[in-house]
Amino acid sequence: GAGVSQSPSNKVTEKGKDVELRCDPISGHTALYWYRQSLGQGLEFLIYFQGNSAPDKSGLPSDRFSAERTGGSVSTLTIQRTQQEDSAVYLCASSPRTGDPYEQYFGPGTRLTVT
């Protein structure tokens, strides 16, 4: 079946502009995660949605970052007033949160470049 999809695959923006990154999880997956992967770094957790519960925003690096998940499906990560240090690959993952252990399924990522 279809996997996790993300759009756009690449985004170049000027410093100070706002950007929106989209994630379409696997149908039926209740959990959705956003990560940031900077050059030479591992994965940095950003935010986690589970069903209708309030999202876990503990990983968001600043108040310029926000995310929402509409209808328990599609999610949008918004970065306001982008800075050059925001340049990274943004990965989305979803999970059915069943089985032991929970497995996360990753999308291909959005490469964000802030000039």
Add this chain to the structure above:
Amino acid sequence: AQSVTQLDSHVSVSEGTPVLLRCNYSSSYSPSLFWYVQHPNKGLQLLLKYTSAATLVKGINGFEAEFKKSETSFHLTKPSAHMSDAAEYFCVVSDPYSGGGADGLTFGKGTHLIIQP
């Protein structure tokens, strides 16, 4: 709290020789462990996972990993490297009871595997 340490940031091997990517973890409980692979410009793909059913876990593409509780290790191996194995590899520990933000998942910083022809 849990943590994952991938002992090598880069590993270089010749095609046809064995691969060893090292991972050590710490966890308060009996964790589950994963290895993910990320090819250039691709998302992360699950290679294998340890769920306490068997200490030697076989994954895709000829990879396997052995869980050694006494050494708190989960090293990834492959008998014979192929050029297509060149990628970034991440060791991940999962403990839903840890309360971690990523639903209990903690990622290592990754090991870049280079295959020499």
